[in-house]
Amino acid sequence: MKLIIKYTWRYKKYLLLSLLGVVGFVLIQMGMPTLLKYVINDSLMADNPTVLLPIMLLMLGITVVGIGGEICMSYANSRIASNVIRDIRSDMFVKTQSFSHAEFNQFSVSSLLTSTTSDAYQIMIFVQSMLRSALITPVMTISGFILIINTNPRMFWVVLGATPLLLLGVYIVSHNSMPYSRAQQLGLDKINLNMREGLSGLRVIRAFGNEGFQAKRFEAVNEEYCGVSKTVFRIMSIAQPGFYLLFNAMIVIILWTGSQAIGHGTLDVGTLNASIEYVFHILFSFLMMAVLFIMYPRASVSARRIQRVLESTPSVQENLESGVTEAMEKGTVRFENVTFSYSGSEEPVLKHISFTAKAGETVAFIGSTGSGKSTLIQLIPRMYDVTEGRILVDGVDVRDYNIHALRDRIGYIPQKAQLFTGTIADNLRLGKRDATREELEHAAEIAQAADFIAQKEGGFDAVLSESGSNLSGGQKQRLAIARAIVKQPEIYIFDDSFSALDYATDLRLRTRLREEITDATMLIVAQRIGTIRHADKIIVLNEGEMVAEGTHQELLNASGIYYDIAVSQLSEEELR
Structure with a gap:
């Protein structure tokens, strides 16, 4: 709830407008029965038509004010709810952009997608209902009780006696x-995960003829979500008729006691009619609040999931305000006794690594699969931070940099080339807007991409599909x-x-x-000698562990692993 209030409170002007709208809305709901009481008692029952015209004009005025209030309230509530979901999604996106790989392992991608879409939507729906119910209910209840006490005190105790039953029902349902609301959102995570894996791995699934197995996996998680x-919905379907039963029982009791009072001459028809309307609006506002509390568990689960992401502290601190931005050196990389372990791992992935790459040098790394x-x-x-030791770029510890x-x-080229929806030019400008x-043409020529780009319709303006799926692996690389x-x-990192x-x-x-890049440092990971x-x-x-270091010829003589x-990979002639 704290998260919802925090985002809603940003829009105080709209909240004030909504409150003014509520006053107008309550005025028409409570004012009309009061005026109708005078129409019945002072005009119709007393056969006095002269008082009818001013009352009707007053009714017309209240109607105009009430409609204006309803419009203001709906407009303000819609703006607040829309702005809240926009702000939450923007903050979620900005937060995830600061995550390191460790956080993406902690919060799965499917869970983050669910939080940004479904969870945020649940909060928007709840905020819209909350703004209407939470503001209308207290104003409507207080004004209704005041009017009932002034016109028919006996009815006040009837309504007051029903209030604990309503509150108890709301608590039981909530x-x-x-727990089912929480399970519902977790089930949605599983559905998103299965859909994501099924779509991204569709070629593999088809290649192995496993469409049926994948369909059964999805059906299982879908059935689980459906069951929850x-x-x-079963709880909701029981709750609403229960509230309506109590609601109608109260109206019956009021009609019964009111008709008896009219028979004894202690109550007039106009007052009974007004009392029924007052009680109706009080109970209806409580019913709106009950529906809000029925919605609350799911909204609460969604808010906690979002808050958990927003309040998480990235393991890699960005140092945006106090970090180093300038350095005396240029293009040097130095590892000093670096050890690294993944979170939760018992054994380090890297152990006591030390080396220096000077400006303009090409340093390569080779080893068996899983060597680090x-x-x-x-x-x-800084996709991750070292566990021990330090890494210096241009003489500065990478953890001290902005x-x-x-x-x-750094120019980082991952093994799995990640391209984005848009033109080829848009993708190439990602590093330099x-x-x-x-x-662009010069870079494409160096990267041996100019030929296939020229063959594309539109050339550099050719549009790429999601993740560059309309390109081959080699073209994407x-x-x-x-x-x-x-x-x-x-510094270039390959x-x-x-490989493709x-x-x-x-x-x-x-x-x-x-030939072209002579002054930059190149770090290359490769499988091919x-x-x-x-x-x-x-x-x-x-x-x-770092078991050998040297040039190609030096390592052929000095390192058994490199020689093997x-x-x-090489012929005898190439080995000489």
Whole structure:
């Protein structure tokens, strides 16, 4: 509830407008029965038509004020609810942008999507109902009780006696539906996860002929969600008739006691009619509040899930205000006794890694699968933070940098090239928004992407599908490399970024990189010896440890692990 109030309270002007609208709304709901009482008693029952005209004019005035109040209240409430969901989604997006890989492991992507879409929507629906019910109920109840006490005190005790029953019913419904509401949102997470995996892995599923198995998996989680939802709706379906039963029972009691009072001459018809209207509006406002409390468990679960994300502290601090933005050196990378463990892992992934990459050098990393190559280079742009030791870029500990200043120095090309919906030019400009067409063309030529871009209809203005699904793996990797070249960073990080390229394209690309990029530092993770044999320094990793360091020729003589990899890939002539 704290989260909902926090976001709602931002719009005080609209809240004030809504409150003024509530006053107008209550005026017509309570004023009309009061005036109708005078019409019945002073005009119709007394056969005195002269008082009818001023009362009717007053009714007309109250109607106009009430309609104006209803319009103001609806407008203000809609604006607040719309702004609240917009703010929550914006804050969720900004927050997730600051997450490191560790937070994405803690909060699954499917859960974050559910929170940003479904949970935020649940809060919007609740806010709309809350603003209407929470403001109308107290104003309507207080004014109704005052009018009943003044006109028919006996009815006041009847209504007051029913109030605890209403409150008890609201509590029982809210308490029983809370765990099912939580399970409902978790079930939605599972549905999103299965849909996401099923769509992104559709080719693999079809290749293995596993459509039926995947359909059964989805059906299982969908049935689970359906079962929980049925339980929630069952509780609601029992609750509403229960409230209506109590509601109608109160009206029957009031009619019975009122007719007896009229028979004894202690109550007039106009007052009974007004009392019924007062009680009706009091009970109806309580019913609105009861519906709000029925909605509350699900909104509360959604708010807690969102609040958990927004209040989480990223493990990688960005230092946006106090971080270093300038450095004396340029293009140097130094690891000093670096050890790294993933959260919850018993064994370190990297152990006591130390090396230096000087400005303009090409340093390569090779080793068996799982040796820690990709993890090592992801520590440089702070995808994770080191567990022990430190990493210095341009002589400054990466943890002391303003994270934007650090990443501005780096051009990172992941193994799985991530492209975005939009044109090829839009994707290449991701690292440099003001890049000219000439810069894009030059980068594409270096990355060996110019030919296939030219073949696309529209060239650089050709539109890519989601994640670049209308490109091959090699084409996506070349665009990702071109994107980094457009940025012109001090340090290039290639995380096995040539793996989808054929050997000839790989060779041409590396040749052009050596010719064009002479002053930047290159860090290359590779599986192929041919990709890194001309590097200034090659570091061999094995089970998270740095077991050898040197040039290609030096390592052939000094490192058994490197030699074994080379023998498996190179001919005898190439080994000489």
